[in-house]
Amino acid sequence: MTRFPRQDYAQLTPYDPDRKPVAVDLSDNSNLWGPNPAALEAVRQAPLEALTRYPSVYATELKAAVAQKYGVPVDAVTTGCGSDDILDSVCRAAVFPPGLMTFPAPSFSMAEVFARMNGLEARALPWSRAEVDPARLLLDEPDIIYLCRPNNPTGRSIPRDWILGLLALGGPDGPVVVLDEAYGDFADDSFLRDAPNTDRLLVVRTLSKLYGLAGLRVGFAVGPSTLVQEVEKSRGPYKVSQLGALAAVAALGDISGWADGIRHRTLQNRDRLAAELRSRGLQPPPSQANFLLVPVEPAGAVEVNDALRERGVATRPFPQLPELGEALRVTIGPWEQMEIFLSALDELLQP
Numbered sequence: 001m002t003r004f005p006r007q008d009y010a011q012l013t014p015y016d017p018d019r020k021p022v023a024v025d026l027s028d029n030s031n032l033w034g035p036n037p038a039a040l041e042a043v044r045q046a047p048l049e050a051l052t053r054y055p056s057v058y059a060t061e062l063k064a065a066v067a068q069k070y071g072v073p074v075d076a077v078t079t080g081c082g083s084d085d086i087l088d089s090v091c092r093a094a095v096f097p098p099g100l101m102t103f104p105a106p107s108f109s110m111a112e113v114f115a116r117m118n119g120l121e122a123r124a125l126p127w128s129r130a131e132v133d134p135a136r137l138l139l140d141e142p143d144i145i146y147l148c149r150p151n152n153p154t155g156r157s158i159p160r161d162w163i164l165g166l167l168a169l170g171g172p173d174g175p176v177v178v179l180d181e182a183y184g185d186f187a188d189d190s191f192l193r194d195a196p197n198t199d200r201l202l203v204v205r206t207l208s209k210l211y212g213l214a215g216l217r218v219g220f221a222v223g224p225s226t227l228v229q230e231v232e233k234s235r236g237p238y239k240v241s242q243l244g245a246l247a248a249v250a251a252l253g254d255i256s257g258w259a260d261g262i263r264h265r266t267l268q269n270r271d272r273l274a275a276e277l278r279s280r281g282l283q284p285p286p287s288q289a290n291f292l293l294v295p296v297e298p299a300g301a302v303e304v305n306d307a308l309r310e311r312g313v314a315t316r317p318f319p320q321l322p323e324l325g326e327a328l329r330v331t332i333g334p335w336e337q338m339e340i341f342l343s344a345l346d347e348l349l350q351p
């Protein structure tokens with residue numbers, strides 16, 4: 001048997017979101033108002049050593065900024081080259097392969113990819129079944145459970161009690177629970193402060209969405225120090241670039257009210273867009289994130305997205321979502337962009 005290429009990589013394909021440039025890009029949930037101004041200023045003022053010298057090995061200052069902002073101990077914090085890096089690292093840290101990740105579906109597609117990249121099997125359970133009883137996610141004795149709250153691509157949150165129930169079921173010997181709060185900055189509540197006092201909960205956050213720093217690739221996570229330590233071992237040194245760290249520290253420490261303002265405008269435009277869509281007979285489910293999922297049946301999601309692209313607007317198509325069918329995920333941004341999306345959509349819906 002040949003050792004290369006790895007057999008379990010045969011079904012893996014490189015990530016390929018359709019990233020052709022387009023006038024109005026509502027496809028990736030990044031901040032369409034622009035980056036955090038304090039972060040931008042920090043990048044502009046960065047010393048030349050920020051480029052020539054290596055950054056902090058484990059992003060000491062960034063960890064301190066996270067600990068300060070969220071009131072958690074520094075040793076409960078880890079960081080990464082985007083939160084993707086942490087999702088990847090925890091798969092290695094928590095499991096000696098082969099192993100199993102379970103997750104309710106639909107959810108963030110990359111979670112499954114990170115599991116498989118690291119020699120784990122990923123097994124989906126439909127949300128409707130998982131929701132009835134969190135114990136169903138434990139039935140196959142997984143090593144990791146991945147949850148996204150609010151969920152990508154549906155925008156839905158998970159009741160707090162449901163999560164607490166799941167954690168209680170697992171106990172100290174249960175699976176590691178990875179709670180992806182990429183959209184936690186837009187949601188009603190968070191598990192960030194709870195995580196350090198749990199046995200196995202890792203709450204993962206990103207600066208790519210609300211803070212507008214997707215290009216700099218900065219994420220962090222909070223959990224019990226024992227788990228965080230293992231994640232750092234599997235993550236390795238120098239993962240947050242110096243410019244990324246400077247910008248992230250400035251963004252998290254920014255007390256100008258910028259982030260609250262963006263959050264407020266996002267929620268306002270999200271509700272306004274939802275109302276506009278409902279007036280057209282479309283039914284986006286309630287969202288706690290900076291996007292709406294828009295079911296488009298009987299039309300096909302890919303076809304509608306292609307037609308929108310011809311009109312200069314990109315969304316993220318989700319064909320054949322379990323229980324939701326054909327849908328587009330639409331990032332919320334400045335109202336002018338929402339209007340361009342709506343008029344392009346109106347052209348398509350015209351009988």
Ligand SMILES: *Cc1c(COP(=O)(O)O)cnc(C)c1O
Nearest residue numbers: 082083084108152182206208219
């Ligand atoms: C965008 C997103 C991420 C990735 O964030 P990065 O920090 O840019 O790597 C992770 N999880 C979910 C659910 C996301 O939507």
